[in-house]
Amino acid sequence: MLSSGSDTTTNKPSKRKLENGEDSATNIYKELEEPLSIPEKPAVIEERDGIIEMRVITNNGTMDNLLLLTSLKNCIRTQLPNMPAEYITRLVYDNKHQSMAIVKEKKRVVGGITFRLFPENNLAEIVFCVVNSDEQAKGYGSHMMNHLKDHLKDNENVKYLMTYADNHAMGFFKKNGFTTEITLERRLWVGFIKDYDEATIMQCKMIPKVKYTRLQEILARQKRAIQIKLAERLKQSTKYPGLQLFHKNGVKHVDPMTIQGIKESGWDPEMEARAHGNKKTNRSIMASITAELKKHAKSWPFRIPVNGDEVPDYYKIIKAPMDLMTIESKVENNCYKTLDDYIQDVRLIFNNCRIYNAEGTIYVKCANGLEKYFNERLKFYDNANNNGIKRVKYS
Template sequence: MTSITNSAKQYNHIICHKKPVDKNANIDERNNLDHKFIFKEEREDNIRWRIINNDGTRENLFLLTGVKELISTALPKMPAEYIARVVYNHNHYSLVIIKDPNKVIGGICYRPFVERNFIEIVFFAVNGDHQDKGYGRRLMNRLKHFMRDVVKIKYMLVYADESAIGFFRKIGFTTNITLEKEIWKGYIKDYSKAKLMQSTFIAKINYAETKEILARQKQAIREKIARTIKPPIIHPGLQRFKNGVKSIDPMSVPGIKESGWTLELEKRAKESVKYRADYLLMLKIMEDLENHRSAWPFRLPVDPITVPDYYDIIKDPMDFSTVRKRMENNRYLTLKEFAIDVQKIWDNCKYYNTKETYYYKSAETLEKFFTDLLLENGIKLP
């Protein structure tokens, strides 16, 4: 772990001696950023960033105690002894936000597995007074930047409980685990009531400045549009309807043909809007199903090692992760196609398991929940 510690010291030196933010920068652009509050804090040097671990120094031990207290407050049901054991472990590191004098207001506790090309996020918390101000996203982006560019790690794994899944999705995590199971299985702690999520670092993204880059790109697009847009041509109103005409050919209306509009484009636009609405509804239904307390048996394909005869009996298996992949690949052209696949999950479970089992009862519970969701949206299975 010496190389990790040295890299952390190098990173701490860089962010403590970084070029100051230009206070004369485009203020309108800065105010458009989602994290404008934290940007102001950084600009005025009210916060500091540090990567720390238990190296025995008084300063780091003091800050780690702040991390422990922060996590204990955020996770009151988590045993304090377990939190302390993880935070003070020599193999674990914490990226923290410090507000003067030395108060830890946010932190990510993680363990790097450099030789396996991934890190495990163990704890992630932001002080209650500083939530919804961009600190969490900024923390994660800084950690991604450090891991990819300094430590040369590509993947990040985290177990997220139901309340945190949505947040992790927003900051680039997915439940579609592409990292081979043999790489991480047995190296990270399993949590039965949480879902494993993965983030893969993209080479060309500057994670440390994502918001600033997006703001500059949006500004550049707005400026280009402003340069190319033509002044509007105002045509006089149509007089034909005053003479009792009920309808006319749209292409005969002055300006319509010049705009590039056609009936075919109108038809495609309507179809696109409908498909988009259907897709968003599928996403919402899947999120509701995945976040249900009885969902965990159906999130991934049945393990053939644990249940050897399953695929001999079930010829058309289905699970949440498979449905999600099919959604991403545009396999469902209609809501009914989507609903039929999801229904297979409950049908397969009830066919394989007996009525008194937890799995059968979970399938019944979720099937009713799913049917109610469909009916709420006007969908009825055959």
């Protein structure tokens, strides 16, 4: 778990004398206290110099806030031209919503995040997240998100952030700690946050001890601590005798954790599984893609099995029927041994549709559109987790 550089801990490392006479714990703490050289992003520098300020604004009826909300509304409309203007206006001015805004010159908003709180669920929904295009190279987006996280966890007791992101926004949210693997109980978010077609639900679970506006410093200190510890262990490497077990009684297998030095090295079987894309990782990818397909606007013909009473000849023509509900059940019951097996079933849906329906029908158009989206999602997860689906063919 991450912790700030100023946090103290009672679990101090065991003391061992080094060549200079100092014990290892003292040596590590001394090196950790040395100044860090961390390059600062322009957003951090500008906030420190008073060029920008971060403000939480609501429609409380004051002229100052109304002017800032109007500036934010215009910023959102410029950056999201395909979003209906009336919809943007309604949410920005709605007193159930709040906004974290980047303000320049006391009155001009150059970026903002509009959000809604669900305090009883420890949840906040991000509705809009924008930065003026001419300001995006300064790190405003991530800096604003870090401020929002600190504000929500420190002042509103929020533990989870959720949002729907389109393909263009997913990269930004992933860089800022969001994931498509939803761990928050469905009852706490389904029916609360707004559902958007052709967008993917994403979640960020915040860590209470982390000061997100100091995240770069925290990570740098952790990295330094690990490097110091590794260097120290290299100096004190231990040689162990070879194994003699295989020369006795025909032994062919041995538990790696019983071999001297393995446990001390910090290795465990889970590390090996993660390195090779284990079944749990693959299963989560399948579950995420299936959920995304079901939410897609063109998936409506494929969400449940075809009703044989309504389409009497369907099962005479289609000998291997498949649908998203069946796939979801197979994923939940761990029926797919590989991702290739899963992908074959998904493609079966599209192939069956094109066999039964004539070219140009609404059903074939839906199949083609959903298959294109499916290929995009495969490429996305391939980039995010090469170990998991490195060998997947997209078409």
